[in-house]
Amino acid sequence: MKRLAPKASPPLTAALLAVVLLAGKGLAQQPEPAKETRKELPFLQVPVTVAKDVTMKVNALAWFRYTWNQSAQGATNGSAFSVRAARLKFSGDLPKKFKYSFMFAFERANGATASQNSALYDYMLIYAPTAYFNLTAGQFTVPVGAEVMTPTDQLDFASRYYAQDRILNPSFNHDVGVMASGKALDQRLQYWLGVFNGSGANLTANDNGDMLYASRLQWVPVKAKLLGLDSTLTLGGNAMWKRTMADPSSLKSTDLAAVSFQYPYHRIVYGGDLAWKLGPARLSGEFIGARLDGQVKDPDVRAYGWHVTAACRFLSEKLEALVRYQVYDPYTRVKARTDMDWTTLGLNWFINGQNLRLTVNHTIKNERIDRVRNDESVAQLQVGF
Template sequence: MRAETESSDSERLQKLERAVELLQQRNADLEKEVSALKKSASPAPRPPREMVSAPPASDGKSIVTKTEVKEEKQPVYAVAAASEFKLTLGGFIQAQFEAGDVSAFEGRFQPASGEIKDRFRIRRARINVSGDYKEEFDFKLEGEFTQSDVGFTVRDASGRTLGSNSNRTAFGATDLFANWHRFPELNVKVGQYKAPFGLEQLTSDTKLFTPERSLVTTALTPERQIGVMLWGKPLTNLWPEQKDLLSYSVGVFNGTGRNISTNDNNEFMYVGRLEVMAVKSKILNQEVGVKFGANALSSRDEAGTTISGAERENSDGSLTGFTLPSAAERSAYGADASVRVGPFDFVGEYISQRVGTRTVNGIAPLFTGFRADGYYLQGSYFVIPKKLQLVTKWESFNPGQLVDDDIHSITAGVNYYLKGDDLKLLANYIHTWSDFRAGNAAFEHSEFDQVLVRLQVMF
């Protein structure tokens, strides 16, 4: 009995000794792991300071060499000044070469509209800052270094300069807005941004398949305005699988254009847009999408308001900016469709605008009302997926102020994507003709040709 007890005690001691050894081994392993973690978490050693010998200095008796220590420059970081949890700095540059009948596709027929020579041009150079707050707000601040094609100076009878618009580079704001996005069904956007009208106008400059937008878009869309807008996707929570099926935008704006804080009267421009994503799927491993859109606007404007950069028709059939000589009211509508099947894209859009006259304070209208409309059809195909793309576009615009005054253009282009939209090269040949000039023997030219090549770099 005593022998059995001694044997049992001996076994227990052996087990305890074994357990102690295992604990010691585990402790040693943990110490090694902690040491390794400390080494990986410790900051990288600072680069050695550069020793620079200064030029020898003389004390009159002997030459003394002085050694200076030059500190290595540390990296510079941009940090949010407020409570943003996300802050992004970006921008892009679009540089292009233009040759031939420059800007004829915009209705600028030389020389009556002011001849523009073959040139290299910085089309756009923008820098922007965008960010998000935890309080479910996002914002964007963007400015552009712009270049005007036309420089003019206004002087009074004595020759004193009253105003000047130089064709030098100037800096101006593009997007300046804050957006509350607590509910995907109802966002609230306040500031300066593009009014929700026109598919091509709302497509970012960096995403277009042609360097320039169609003439109907340039002439009849309101572009950037100052105001407030409600927008969203109402099916996000009701039908998550089809959240992109329906989207809307409704806004109220001053209607006087970008970077103009004053309103021309106590009335506003009302703009709305509705989009339906009819198809969004994959067929034979190809992305397939079909989208339809419709938009409308209404505005009552005072004399002196510029309503378009290319809508006023001159006696030679060319177009210039339209500043109202007297009070007017505008109403416009448009419809568009876009189809994507793998490497193929098709976009079509129609826009119509009526500019009517108004009598205000007994002042009779100083112009005749008119309706302008137009459309474009654009197709593109990736010959080499995501690299080489062919593009063609047909467009027609009717200014509606002269008889048989339609302006047509056909574009053939090729795009090469070096790194997606971040780095791409676009080349277009544009042939334009004017029905009005073709029907009037007084005008020597009715057909125009231009070559346009653009390099785009985003950062």
């Protein structure tokens, strides 16, 4: 079916115009550049001492979003307001070089996360004797991928990239387990090694006696001045594996719902990433691949996805323009509507750094076959401290 020419999104056009007009006024009043580091409210700049050798720090994050969608038939447009994120975090120090962190999520679960999200989003007890070695236990992100490990309030776009969301566990790849991590070579080399249940967040028990094993290595080979600008090159690689009895990923439960498998099978995920920063400009890319290796008569399923993203800040770093191209193929042997490539245009306005930020995205969606009109526009206000 021939793809119909997309119509301009009235909400997106109005939002972009409002951003540019308001930005000019705001920049005239506040010419100082925004810092990427989080600015705490005055009473939270220093963690509060609640007992001997015990401190507590409070952070919060909220996303208020407006989404405009084209319908599959193209006859009507769907739009909605939503509270996409509502998080509250308590963290601090404990005696004997221990640290703790609790994060609670109060937003409504949706889609693949419906059976995974709960009020307890993160719980971490961390033993940190040196920078070279930390040991973390609890519920937290499995270290597979650069973007999945990026803090929610630091994301470039309103949503994480699609292939990673489908191939990894729901709830942004959170799981229950133990992980060793550390930094070396003047913090230019980082590692993560973890063992997890592999079944998702704490609402779900381990599906068998086998564990999920995950690892990630990140290296900064270049950190210097180039053309008078700060330049940084970061490389990363990661992998995870489990002999599973209940794969919780959207890849298996939704995209491969019609494909027959016999449990158990080997779930293998791997990937790599690159990020180059030169002054106010950034170029990054990430690849993720998966293989579901089952019984002798089962199909050998291979899936993959990747993205390339370019961004640049301007007007004293108050505004940031972005573009992302991403691809996802959940079954390389079969052409289907789930095969997609998307192009996203984005604009971030850092009203007060990351504490108060407006994000506007427009995504042009293409499917490999049976194309439909389903482009999407998003305007999202981020508030945090």
